[in-house]
Amino acid sequence: MNSKSLEPNCCVAYSVVVPVYNESQGIDHCVHQLIAVMESLGEPFELVFVDDGSVDPSLSILARHCAQDPRIKVISLSRNFGHQAALFAGLQHARGKAVISMDADLQHPPELVKSMVELWRQGNEVVYTVKQAAKAFSPVRRFAMWCAYSIIRRTTGLQIAFGQSDFRLLDRAVVDVISKMPEQRKFLRGLVSWVGFKQVALPYELADRYAGSSSYSYWKLFRLFFDGIFSFSIVPLRTTLVLGFLAASLALFYAVFSLTAVFLGWRVAPPGWLSTTMVVLFLGGAQLIGIGLVGEYLGRVYEETQQRPVYIVRRRIGFDALDDQR
Numbered sequence: 001m002n003s004k005s006l007e008p009n010c011c012v013a014y015s016v017v018v019p020v021y022n023e024s025q026g027i028d029h030c031v032h033q034l035i036a037v038m039e040s041l042g043e044p045f046e047l048v049f050v051d052d053g054s055v056d057p058s059l060s061i062l063a064r065h066c067a068q069d070p071r072i073k074v075i076s077l078s079r080n081f082g083h084q085a086a087l088f089a090g091l092q093h094a095r096g097k098a099v100i101s102m103d104a105d106l107q108h109p110p111e112l113v114k115s116m117v118e119l120w121r122q123g124n125e126v127v128y129t130v131k132q133a134a135k136a137f138s139p140v141r142r143f144a145m146w147c148a149y150s151i152i153r154r155t156t157g158l159q160i161a162f163g164q165s166d167f168r169l170l171d172r173a174v175v176d177v178i179s180k181m182p183e184q185r186k187f188l189r190g191l192v193s194w195v196g197f198k199q200v201a202l203p204y205e206l207a208d209r210y211a212g213s214s215s216y217s218y219w220k221l222f223r224l225f226f227d228g229i230f231s232f233s234i235v236p237l238r239t240t241l242v243l244g245f246l247a248a249s250l251a252l253f254y255a256v257f258s259l260t261a262v263f264l265g266w267r268v269a270p271p272g273w274l275s276t277t278m279v280v281l282f283l284g285g286a287q288l289i290g291i292g293l294v295g296e297y298l299g300r301v302y303e304e305t306q307q308r309p310v311y312i313v314r315r316r317i318g319f320d321a322l323d324d325q326r
Helices: 029-041 058-068 083-093 111-121 141-156 174-177 188-195 217-231 237-262 275-304
Strands: 014-020 046-051 070-077 098-101 125-130 164-171 199-204 314-315
Touching: 014 029, 014 199, 029 046, 029 058, 029 070, 029 111, 029 275, 046 058, 046 083, 046 111, 046 275, 058 070, 058 314, 070 083, 083 164, 083 174, 083 188, 098 237, 111 164, 111 199, 164 174, 164 188, 164 275
Parallel strands: 014 046, 014 098, 046 070, 125 199
Antiparallel strands: 070 314, 098 164, 125 164
């Protein structure tokens, strides 16, 4: 079953939420790095690792760390639900006054947490990071990212900065609001922007991956891009109306042109199948686009009406007995 939010623990100042999927080669180093950084803050903390259905020894390694350090908590999901669902599970289980989310591959530098905490102490309720993509990605990928972020901003009205990632700090008030949102398809960058509160950006250099290879394929990025649009905007539906008016206008223009040509005795070449085929293909393409967009939204409405949980917890490790019964 989907876990309900756990009550915040007044003794925990900071929670670090880390989704994990097949990170056995680098998880030990990740745990050690995070503990060193969090201990330097001098306040109580917890590390909440969410195993998103790993098929390698990641879960057993995390369970070993959990047995050695009570500050480490582990949530094991019943299967791979995806990065956004795993992050959401961690947010619902985190009990700190401030919650930091980051990836386990250490491309999100743990030492940046100190700067995030300092900005939070200054009164900022959301500290989101912005990767410096000029050095991190190839020109082709930078252009694709720029297009994706620009389209999302223009269609949704959300102020999502170019290069913004899921490496962020959220105040407890923000976590409580987001944890109660019932959407099945989570686009957390959009949700964080949508809820408001006092937000500030923190730029950073994307570090090299410590070990292994990324499991976040281009297809998953493509799906995340569409989640960002379809979850916050109906502009794609309105584009079909524009296409309809455009097609009707072109058809009317062509009809007027044809009648004028006949009246004036012009020879319109070719008079046969080419012009007809172009009109039919244009109208057919516009109709298929419209049907596809309507189907995408209808499918998401269908998913919401099913009211299935965003994730399913198979096992919790390191939480107290009361928490494990929830």
